[in-house]
Amino acid sequence: MEVEKTESGPVELWTVQEVKSAFDRDEIVLIDVRTPQEFTFERIAGAMLSPMQAFEPNHLPGQTEKRIVFHCGSGVRSGKVARLCLEKGIDRVAHMKGGLGAWKEEGFEYTGTDAATGAPKVMRQTKG
DSSP states (O other), rough: OOOEEEEEEEEEOOOOOHHHHHHTTTTHHHHHHOHHHHHHBBOOOEEEOOGGGGGGGSOOOOOOSSSSEEOOOHHHHHHHHHHHHHHHHSSEEEEEEEEHHHHHHHTTOEEOOOTOOOOOOEEEOOOO
């Protein structure tokens, strides 16, 4: 895990491997900050949606048991949301380095859309 220093405090940048492992052990809440359209098209199963354009830190779930990890498509928006949380005094947050793109590149499962039917479909990008 890397740490980025900001004026409001440190922001943790988790690798996709760290996020997957913690998510599988049910130790984190994974929040997708992409748009509803992006989320509908492809997403990590079990991740919650809280789009960046409507994000309000004070509406986050409690953090007494689980750390919150944000993700987006590439890691840019999730980093902005994590820094916003720090500015509002919420410090048990992190974001996933590389976003969903890095998740897919690692070959982890995600829910995509079957182009033929429009139905959700479990997908996995092969490493190559």
